Amino acid sequence: MYRREARDPARTVPRATYIAVGFLGLFYAFIVWTGLVDCHSHPVWGLEMATGLDLSSVRDLGGLRAALAAAERIDGWVIGFGLDHNVFGGRPVDRALIEDVLDGAPAFLRLYDGHSALVTDAALRAAGVTGPRTFAQRSHLATDADGRLTGHLVEHAAMDLVGEILPRPSHTERRTRLVELLSAMAATGLTGAHVMDLGDLDLVDAVARETVLPVRLRFAPWCMPGADKDALEELVTLQGRGGRHWRVGGVKFFMDGTVEGGTAWLEHPDCHGQGTDAFWPDPSAYSDAVRHLHRAGVRTATHAIGDAAVRHVLDTVESLGPGSHLAHRVEHIESVPDDTVGRFAGLGLIASMQPPHTGYTRADRSDEWSLRLGDERASRAWRLRDLRDAGAVVALGSDWPIAHYDARAVLATARTPRGAASARAGLTGLQALEGCTTHAGLAAGEAAFAGRIAEGFRADLTALGLDPVDAPADEVAEAPVRLTVTGGQIVHRGA
Structure with a gap:
C-alpha cells in the first residue's frame, strides 16, 4: 500500500505537488512515506525532565557515585536524570547511598521512568520537607523502618515538593x-x-x-x-x-x-x-x-x-x-x-x-x-x-x-x-x-x-534511504533519513 502510493507522488499528494516537481529525483532515489x-x-x-547530568549510561552504584562526585553544579544544585532502578542492585533507593560524595550539595536525581526521584537531605531541607505528607493522588515520601525520609520521592505530587524549587533555565534558553x-x-x-x-x-x-x-x-x-x-x-x-x-x-x-x-x-x-x-x-x-x-x-x-x-x-x-x-x-x-x-x-x-x-x-x-x-x-x-x-x-x-x-x-x-x-x-x-x-x-x-499519502491529506512526508518494511530491523535503526517534510515545509534534508 505504502510503496504504490509513494511511487506516484504527483497523483497521491496534490497538496505537496511542488515538492514532487522541485525534487522529482528524490522520489526515485529513495522511498517516501507518509510522515512518522x-x-x-x-x-x-521533557526539557525540564532532561536537565543536568545524563545518568542513563550509569550501570551500578559505584558508577553513580563517581558521576555525582564529578558533576557540575547548577546554581549550587546537582541535578540528574535517566537513572536506572537497576543501578541500586535491589537495595532500597536511599539518599544515604550518595550523600557522602556530594559535599552537602542539594541533589535532585530523576529515575528513568519519570515517576520518582532521589533527593538529598539538603534538598529536602531547602523545600521545607521534614516528614511524610498526604496527597490526593497515590504518591508518597518513602521512609525507612525508623521513619527517616530516604529521599525517594514516589510519583508526581511528592516529586513536585522539591521539583518546584529547582533552578530554571531562562525563556531564551528553553x-x-x-x-x-x-x-x-x-x-x-x-x-x-x-x-x-x-x-x-x-x-x-x-x-x-x-x-x-x-x-x-x-x-x-x-x-x-x-x-x-x-x-x-x-x-x-x-x-x-x-x-x-x-x-x-x-x-x-x-x-x-x-x-x-x-x-x-x-x-x-x-x-x-x-x-x-x-x-x-x-x-x-x-x-x-x-x-x-x-x-x-x-x-x-x-x-x-x-x-x-x-x-x-x-x-x-x-x-x-x-x-x-x-x-x-x-x-x-x-x-x-x-x-x-x-x-x-x-x-x-x-x-x-x-x-x-x-x-x-x-x-x-x-x-x-x-x-x-x-x-x-x-x-x-x-x-x-x-x-x-x-x-x-x-x-x-x-x-x-x-x-x-x-x-x-x-x-x-x-x-x-x-x-x-x-x-x-x-x-x-x-x-x-x-x-x-x-x-x-x-x-x-x-x-x-x-x-497516509492521499489526496487532501497532510503534506507530511518521511524519506528514508531504505525500505523499513522489508529491510532488517537493525538496518532500519541506522537508516539514512534523506528528507523530512512537515506541512509542505522541508524541515530536514539529509546528505
Whole structure:
C-alpha cells in the first residue's frame, strides 16, 4: 500500500505537488512515506525532565557515585536524570547511598521512568520537607523502618515538593533548546508527536510564531485525582486551542505508576508486597471523569502499566457504550493476561506502546521490573504482536525523555523487542510502520486527513534511504533519513 502510493507522488499528494516537481529525483532515489509520528512524547515538559547530568549510561552504584562526585553544579544544585532502578542492585533507593560524595550539595536525581526521584537531605531541607505528607493522588515520601525520609520521592505530587524549587533555565534558553530538540527529532524522520502533557503552551506558541515547528505537536493536558466538575470543564475548554503545527487535543489520565517504583496497579502484589493500589485512590472517580469528558466529545489517553490498571480502563470504556470506538487509548500496557489482550479490539480501545522501554529489562529477568513481577507476569511483557494479532490498533512511540526519540529505533524495537520481551514475536515491518503512521492517525482521531499519502491529506512526508518494511530491523535503526517534510515545509534534508 505504502510503496504504490509513494511511487506516484504527483497523483497521491496534490497538496505537496511542488515538492514532487522541485525534487522529482528524490522520489526515485529513495522511498517516501507518509510522515512518522511519535505517539507518546514529552518534548516540552521533557526539557525540564532532561536537565543536568545524563545518568542513563550509569550501570551500578559505584558508577553513580563517581558521576555525582564529578558533576557540575547548577546554581549550587546537582541535578540528574535517566537513572536506572537497576543501578541500586535491589537495595532500597536511599539518599544515604550518595550523600557522602556530594559535599552537602542539594541533589535532585530523576529515575528513568519519570515517576520518582532521589533527593538529598539538603534538598529536602531547602523545600521545607521534614516528614511524610498526604496527597490526593497515590504518591508518597518513602521512609525507612525508623521513619527517616530516604529521599525517594514516589510519583508526581511528592516529586513536585522539591521539583518546584529547582533552578530554571531562562525563556531564551528553553526556546533555543525546544527548537534544537524538535529539529533533532525531525532529523530522525519524525513529523509529529502526541504530547502526553500540557507543556508550556505560551512557549510553544511563541516559537511557532517565530518559525515553523519542525514537528507537529498535539497536547493532552493532565486530569489528576481530585479534579472536580469545574476542572473537567476547563479541560474541555482547552480543546482545540492551537496555532501552526500545534494544538490541544485530548486529556491524559494516570491509572497507576511504574513497576520498578512499586506503583503499578497489579491484580496481585509484586515481590515486595507492593502494587495493590490505583493512582486514583477512588478508581470510580476516574471512571466518572472519563465519562464526563466522553460526553463532551473529548478523547482520553490513560497511563496504565499493570494488569489491574489496564483492566479498569477497559471496564470504564466498556461502560461508555458503542460511541467510544477508537475514541480512547491506553498508554504503556507493560504486562497483561490473555483475556485482557482480547478485549481491546472489541471495545475499540487503542493500545499505545513504547517498544524502546523493553531495553530497560533483561532477557534473563534479573532486572528490577522482572523481579518485582515474577516469571509469569514478566513473560507477558509488552505484548505488541499479540494485540495486533487480536485486531487491536497499536500506536507506537518513545516516551521521550524516558527513551530516545529516534523514530527509527521505535520501528526497530517494535520488530525486535529487547530484554524480558525478547522471547516474544515482534511486529512485522509493515505493522511497525503502521504504528507510526496509519495507527497514529487513528490514535489521534485524525485518520481522515493524516497517516497516509492521499489526496487532501497532510503534506507530511518521511524519506528514508531504505525500505523499513522489508529491510532488517537493525538496518532500519541506522537508516539514512534523506528528507523530512512537515506541512509542505522541508524541515530536514539529509546528505
